[in-house]
Every structure is written in structure tokens, then in C-alpha cells.
Amino acid sequence: MIRVIVADDQPLVRSGLAMLLDAADDVEIVGEAADGQEAVTGAQQLQPDIVVMDVRMPVMDGVEATRRITADGFSRNPDAPVKVLVLTTYHVDHTVHEALRAGASGFLLKDTAPADLLAATRAVAAGDAWLQPAVARDLLAEFAARPDPRAPDAGLLARLTPREREVLVLVAQGRTNVEIAESLFVGEVTVKTHVGRIFMKLELRDRVHAVITAYEHGIVVPRKA
Structure with missing residues (x-):
């Protein structure tokens, strides 16, 4: 079972994401968070497999929350660290670039198909990368241009x-x-x-x-x- 926390400051979006994921037989929603600080606190307490994280949130944004969650020593089991899958509304978003550098294991656009959300969650849980195909080329070009x-x-x-x-x-x-x-x-x-x-x-x-x-x-x- 893949244990997931969903972090998004918009209640309807957060609930929708949670319902989509929780409907899968192999996914369990163990918590929700309305900002980055809540995501960090929840991940520390619950030690989920994945935090599905909006990058733009109040109090603490998704980039800083990702950095803290993926830091050495955060996960109680070093062999099964908490992973982050970030979400963004924008096709070109420098915060996604920053979140991946901060330790996120992949990213999705919020307008992605529900099947892709589930596929990305499973892929990240399995240790694979997930880069949204629609913008991966531009994002990787950015990494190449600015090491x-x-x-x-x-x-x-x-x-x-x-x-x-x-x-x-x-x-x-x-x-x-x-x-x-x-x-x-x-x-x-x-x-x-x-x-x-x-x-x-x-x-x-x-x-x-x-x-x-x-x-x-x-x-x-x-x-x-």
C-alpha cells in the first residue's frame, strides 16, 4: 500500500486529489495539508511514502517543504525515505526547477489526467522519476543551461x-x-x-x-x- 499525504492550499483541489488517489486499491491517503509547514509536520509524524505537494502555498512554499522533507535524517527509515511529487499549474514554472533541485522525485501539471496522477504516484513510490512529458524538454534544457x-x-x-x-x-x-x-x-x-x-x-x-x-x-x- 502506498501511503500518501496531499498538500495543497485550495480545499477543493486538495480533496479532489485525495479522492482520486484514495480510490485506487494500492493507495491510502493518510493525511492532508493546507500549506508547506503542515506538509512537513504531517510527513514527520506520519512518515508516508509520498507527499503530493503543490509548489505554491502560503506559510511555507512547496520548495522549502520539499527541501526539509528530503533532507538527511528526516525519514525514520533511511532505506524508505519520504518522497515528494510536486504539482504546478504552470507549464513554465521556475519553482518546479527549484523543487527538483531541492529533492523532489518528479512533477505533474495540475491539469493532468487522473490516470497520469496515479501512474506518477506509483512510479515515484517505486523509485522511478516522473517528469511531465509536456514540459520535460524545456525543463531539462534549463538544467543543462544552468548547472x-x-x-x-x-x-x-x-x-x-x-x-x-x-x-x-x-x-x-x-x-x-x-x-x-x-x-x-x-x-x-x-x-x-x-x-x-x-x-x-x-x-x-x-x-x-x-x-x-x-x-x-x-x-x-x-x-x-
């Missing part, structure tokens, strides 16, 4: 073996472990091992941050429209 000074340096990238670098490229292209295994003619367990080593060597939290790192360092180049 984070705190991003892994070239020295860390040099630790990757040629195979691990190949896997990182495929991860950055949005491939699942199954798809990577089929592409490289290896087993899925082997791919999981490679991905785990990439995370360890580059000191990454999850797949979405592996994607960001690949674009920031030019390992993958954003596609042109």
Missing part, C-alpha cells in the same frame, strides 16, 4: 565504468529498468545493480536526480523541438 554548483563534479563522473555511463544515458532518456535490460541484452537484476552503483558513486538520491546530473554535465543533450 547547479553543488552538482556532482567531473571527478565523480569519472568513477563510472563505460557500462554505468551507458546505463546513465538510458536512465536520462526515461527508460525503465526493463527497457534498459532489453536494450543492453542483460537481465533486469544487472541493470538494478548498475543503477544502484551509479547512485552510490555520484551520491544521488534517486532516478530524477540522475537525469538532472546527466543533463547538467552534457552526458545527454536536450532534444530540440
Whole structure:
């Protein structure tokens, strides 16, 4: 069961999101929050699998709430950290860029189809990245154009073996472990091992941050429209 907190300052939106997710057999809504501070407090107390987080909220915005929730030591079980899936109304929103840097595992537009909301929740719970296809290209181009000074340096990238670098490229292209295994003619367990080593060597939290790192360092180049 995927345990979820929904954080949004608009009661109707918050309730609607909660109802959509709670209707799924494998999702349980364990709490709701009307601002970022409530989201942080609720996540600290309830330790859900995911916080579905609006980025624009009063008291504390979704970016700062995400930063606190994904900080080291916040989750009581380091092997199962609380993850954040951020929501935004706007196709071009710098706060999404900031939220992903702050530790979010993916993002969705609020006008997305209900099926995509559920798919994104399941993907993030499984440790995958979820970048809304409609705006992912522009967002990744932004990461490529403005690398984070705190991003892994070239020295860390040099630790990757040629195979691990190949896997990182495929991860950055949005491939699942199954798809990577089929592409490289290896087993899925082997791919999981490679991905785990990439995370360890580059000191990454999850797949979405592996994607960001690949674009920031030019390992993958954003596609042109």
C-alpha cells in the first residue's frame, strides 16, 4: 500500500486529489495539508511514502517543504525515505526547477489526467522519476543551461565504468529498468545493480536526480523541438 499525504492550499483541489488517489486499491491517503509547514509536520509524524505537494502555498512554499522533507535524517527509515511529487499549474514554472533541485522525485501539471496522477504516484513510490512529458524538454534544457554548483563534479563522473555511463544515458532518456535490460541484452537484476552503483558513486538520491546530473554535465543533450 502506498501511503500518501496531499498538500495543497485550495480545499477543493486538495480533496479532489485525495479522492482520486484514495480510490485506487494500492493507495491510502493518510493525511492532508493546507500549506508547506503542515506538509512537513504531517510527513514527520506520519512518515508516508509520498507527499503530493503543490509548489505554491502560503506559510511555507512547496520548495522549502520539499527541501526539509528530503533532507538527511528526516525519514525514520533511511532505506524508505519520504518522497515528494510536486504539482504546478504552470507549464513554465521556475519553482518546479527549484523543487527538483531541492529533492523532489518528479512533477505533474495540475491539469493532468487522473490516470497520469496515479501512474506518477506509483512510479515515484517505486523509485522511478516522473517528469511531465509536456514540459520535460524545456525543463531539462534549463538544467543543462544552468548547472547547479553543488552538482556532482567531473571527478565523480569519472568513477563510472563505460557500462554505468551507458546505463546513465538510458536512465536520462526515461527508460525503465526493463527497457534498459532489453536494450543492453542483460537481465533486469544487472541493470538494478548498475543503477544502484551509479547512485552510490555520484551520491544521488534517486532516478530524477540522475537525469538532472546527466543533463547538467552534457552526458545527454536536450532534444530540440
